[in-house]
Amino acid sequence: MIPSINPEYHSHKRSTKDADYYLRGLAECDRYVLSEAITLIESTDPKKRKIADKVLSALGNSPAESTRIGITGSPGVGKSTFIEAFGSYLTSKGHRTAVLAIDPSSNVSGGSILGDKTRMPVLSSLENAYVRPSPAGHQLGGTSAYTKEAIRLCEAAGFSFVIVETVGVGQSETDIEDVTDTGILLLQPGARDEIQGIKRGIMEAADIFVVNKSDSAQKELAARARAYYESAVRLFSHDIPGWKCPVIPVSSLEKTGVDTVYASVTAYMEILRSNNLLEEKRRLQEQKWFEKQTIMLIRHTVMENEKIKNGYEQLSADVASGKKAALPALDEIRNLLAKQLKP
Numbered sequence: 001m002i003p004s005i006n007p008e009y010h011s012h013k014r015s016t017k018d019a020d021y022y023l024r025g026l027a028e029c030d031r032y033v034l035s036e037a038i039t040l041i042e043s044t045d046p047k048k049r050k051i052a053d054k055v056l057s058a059l060g061n062s063p064a065e066s067t068r069i070g071i072t073g074s075p076g077v078g079k080s081t082f083i084e085a086f087g088s089y090l091t092s093k094g095h096r097t098a099v100l101a102i103d104p105s106s107n108v109s110g111g112s113i114l115g116d117k118t119r120m121p122v123l124s125s126l127e128n129a130y131v132r133p134s135p136a137g138h139q140l141g142g143t144s145a146y147t148k149e150a151i152r153l154c155e156a157a158g159f160s161f162v163i164v165e166t167v168g169v170g171q172s173e174t175d176i177e178d179v180t181d182t183g184i185l186l187l188q189p190g191a192r193d194e195i196q197g198i199k200r201g202i203m204e205a206a207d208i209f210v211v212n213k214s215d216s217a218q219k220e221l222a223a224r225a226r227a228y229y230e231s232a233v234r235l236f237s238h239d240i241p242g243w244k245c246p247v248i249p250v251s252s253l254e255k256t257g258v259d260t261v262y263a264s265v266t267a268y269m270e271i272l273r274s275n276n277l278l279e280e281k282r283r284l285q286e287q288k289w290f291e292k293q294t295i296m297l298i299r300h301t302v303m304e305n306e307k308i309k310n311g312y313e314q315l316s317a318d319v320a321s322g323k324k325a326a327l328p329a330l331d332e333i334r335n336l337l338a339k340q341l342k343p
């Protein structure tokens, strides 16, 4: 008999994963429980959802001192490498840092390669950091439906900086704006038409611009890219008066420029906090999120009706083949909906 082992302990921990279990673990800044809690909120099992809702409502509003950063940029621009460098810098400054890396490709791959693509070995090994890869799920945008809640859980576990990485194609990455306080867009030195091809909407959604891969080997190319982006940024007016979006050369490999990015993030957050803008911004995000999710829920619920789903698919095919024009097809859908949804 080994007296130091409490036979009750293990079974207790395993069997009672109620809201209190999660809340206690989060309050203790337990990263293992944080992972479990994120898995819990991603669950669609009604029983688990109930516990998840209990946990989230017990947590309440997010702390004003937390900083949520969205990192976007084309595939391969160096987002993960940048987050490794930037996140390590943040922890060296004493900030506990969590990273939620959302991988849209996991929709196709089923998530199997997720771990490989979004692994951040340096950051993951740090005591004061937490890295969580997440599939994007079936959201249209670059962020998953539960990212907002996952951020909240990270904050509850004592992470004052939460970084969200998303790749976005086209406009979808503007979605990340809905869950973060500040957005960093990663760009890279390149050929003229390459750097001029960045879409306006994508640039407008960012507050801070980073020209990554500004390494010593390609300083000149990087300087030219920076000059171009600086003149492009001047064309947009930022919605926060007085904020001039900085364009910062960074080498995530050589770890240069990361301190300047930190200074910019701090300055931006100070403006948001000093004018009560942060609270207002997060409240509006809440509302927008609710509205978006409601629309998705309505769509999902309506499409569960086989007749509506089949009718819609048939009409869509008919419009595509030219058999029907869009407007009469829309009339048919309207009639179908009226008939099917009648109480």
Ligand SMILES: Nc1nc2c(ncn2[C@@H]2O[C@H](COP(=O)(O)OP(=O)(O)OP(=O)(O)O)[C@@H](O)[C@H]2O)c(=O)[nH]1
Residues within 6 Å of the ligand: 073, 074, 075, 076, 077, 078, 079, 080, 081, 082, 117, 167, 212, 213, 214, 215, 250, 251, 252, 253, 254
């Ligand atoms: N020279 C140089 N290469 C870099 C730098 N940052 C990233 N890279 C390289 O760029 C490639 C892509 O980096 P990732 O960090 O995986 O890029 P990502 O944007 O996260 O890519 P996805 O998640 O696939 O969209 C890797 O081979 C990195 O080593 C940098 O500052 N300088």
Ligand SMILES: [Mg+2]
Residues within 6 Å of the ligand: 079, 080, 081, 117, 118, 165
């Ligand atoms: Mg990446």
